[in-house]
Amino acid sequence: MVREKKLPSIPVLLLILVLFVVIMFGFIVILELPIQLALLAIWFVIMGFGLYLGNTYIEMEKGLLKGIYEGLGATLVLIAVGALIGSWIAGGIVPTMIYYGLSIISPSIFLMAAMIICAITSISTGTSFGSAGTAGIAMMGIGESFGLPTYLVAGAVISGCYVGDKMSPLSDTTVMTASLSRVDLFRHIRSMSYVSLPAFVIAAIAYWIVGLIMQDGSGDLSIAENTMASLQDTFHISWVMLIPAVVVVVMLAFKLPSIPVIIFGALLGSVWAVWFQGYGFIEAIETLYSGSGVTTGIDFIDNLLDRGGITFMLEVILLILLALGVGGLLQSIGAFTVIGELFAKWATNTGNLTLTTMIAAFFGIFFGGAAYVSMLTGTKITEANYDRKKISRSLLSRNVEAGGTITTPMVPWSDGGVFMATTLGVSTLAYLPFFWYGFLVIIINLIYGYFGLFILDKDDYEKERDEEHEKTI
Structure with a gap:
């Protein structure tokens, strides 16, 4: 039966x-x-x-596998970034970033500087993971040398990293959200800028004020000086060490595919390990897989640099695959369909439309574990409501990013949450209260929604599509 x-x-x-x-x-x-x-x-x-x-079990298994398939792109990025971190530490790229950062950044402005540097890196490269794994690790080392709490530094770092993840035309999440929402990419970025720029400025000022209060205009530089001396004893420090980072940024700026570029950057790190850091050829190649394992004699720097390599990411990848499976199973039993119908009844104005879309996107993060899933849930559950209310889909794409991409590092079992906690060495719940940029984006986006602010008119493409749809009715 x-x-x-x-x-x-x-x-x-x-x-x-x-x-x-x-x-x-x-x-x-x-x-x-x-x-x-x-x-x-x-x-x-x-x-x-x-x-x-x-x-049936077969139907649910198919849904589970489909959910995993839709988020596999994140695991490929993790493999590439893991290799990059391992070779860039061994090659002296990350240690050189830490060294120069310690020499030029004042403790009192460090938190603001860390956010801005990570923001510039993520906008240039389009990847929050890659930015956290390179500039982010460097900022963590500098922050600890200045005696700042790791959770506070991590909050500033992650804030900067997600500016680019939300705004860069090179970001896969930005491109994918615009595509799923059927919005021109730069129109999508323009819509997001109304939220992201105020959030960025307010967060930067807040980090600057907190930095001033904590350092009181000065900081204990003895730890920073000892760290710099230890790095010089362990690595060859020179501006030449930064060439692989510049090459990767330039290649990504020319819109080359991110995964091959990151892997190429990882290989450059191995070459630098051989040429400048005294590694053997095989030993340098092994850093791509198992990390560098370097020791400087300073515990917190050793803990920071003893990471990277593909194996460093394996537990993270497993977690993401399992989380993606949860999202796929919920999709297969019709959970997303029911939620979409419920939201359609409630979304009677732009405020409720904004809130329901953000909830739908967050649903994908919470149960699906990946930004890719949040884009699917946010757009597919609520897109019809925008057409029904005759509102431009640029609002849809902005709301999906605010509820999905920006909340990714807030969930401990999501790809972003696990990666940031693992890479920076600070638990999700520890840095969460200091991820100020993320909270500001959510608050500002909701204010805009309920007050009907900065909602773009439909562009020519949307008007033409609506006209064609009306002809078929």
Whole structure:
């Protein structure tokens, strides 16, 4: 007997959400088990609900695999960035960034400078992961040398990294959001700039003020001086060490594919390790896979530099695959369909439209674990509401970025949350209160939505599409 398939009711969805939170809390906090096991357990919980609703295992397996497939791009980037971090530490690129940063940046303005430097890097390269793995690691080393709390430095670093992830025309999330929303890329960036620029300025000023208060106009430079001396003893420090970083930025600025460029940059790091840092050829190549393992004699710098390599990313990749599977399973049992219908009834004005889109995008991060999933949930669940209200989809794309891309490092099991915590050595919940740029983007975006501010008129393409649609009705 074939069981009739039905969509999950609101109470069922709420029960799934409660169980999700309970399992996460139980596994991670109470039992102190890896988050990967919690996500695996959630697979079977969702499958159980799916069978109850009349879905077959084969259908759910297909949904699970589809969810994983849609986010595989993030794992490829992680592999490339892992190799880059390993070889750039061994090749002296990252240590040179730390050294020069310590020599030119004042402790009192460091937090603001860290955000701005990471923002410039991420806008130039289009990748928050790559920016955190290079400039971000350097800023963490400098910040610790100045005696600043790691969680505060991480907040400034991640704030800067996500400026580019949201605004750069080279960013895969920016391009993908514009594509899924069917909005011209630069029109999408223009729409986001109304939110991102004020958030960036306010956050930068806040970091500057906090830096002034904490350092009181001066800082203990003895740690910084010892760090610089140790780096000089361990690595060959020279402006020449920065050439691979410049090459990568220039190649990405010419819109070359990010993954091959990052891998090429990683290979340059290995070459630099041989030429300038005394590594053997095989040893330098191995840093791509297993990291550098260098020691300077300073514990926090050793902890910072003892990372990188493809193996460094394997647990992160596993976590992302499991999280993507959760999103795929929820899609397969019709959870996204039900939420979309609920939001359609509620989205009666631009404020509610903004809020529901941001929630739909965050839903993809929370349950799907990746920015790619949030773009799909944010656009697919709510796009019809914009057409129904005759509102430009540039608002849709802006709201998806505000609810999805920018919230990625806020969720401990998402690709961004895990990567930032692993790479910078600070837990998600520790840096979260200091990720000021992210919170400002969310607040400003909601204010604009409810007050109807900076909503672009439909462009010629949207008007033409609407006319063609009306002719077919």
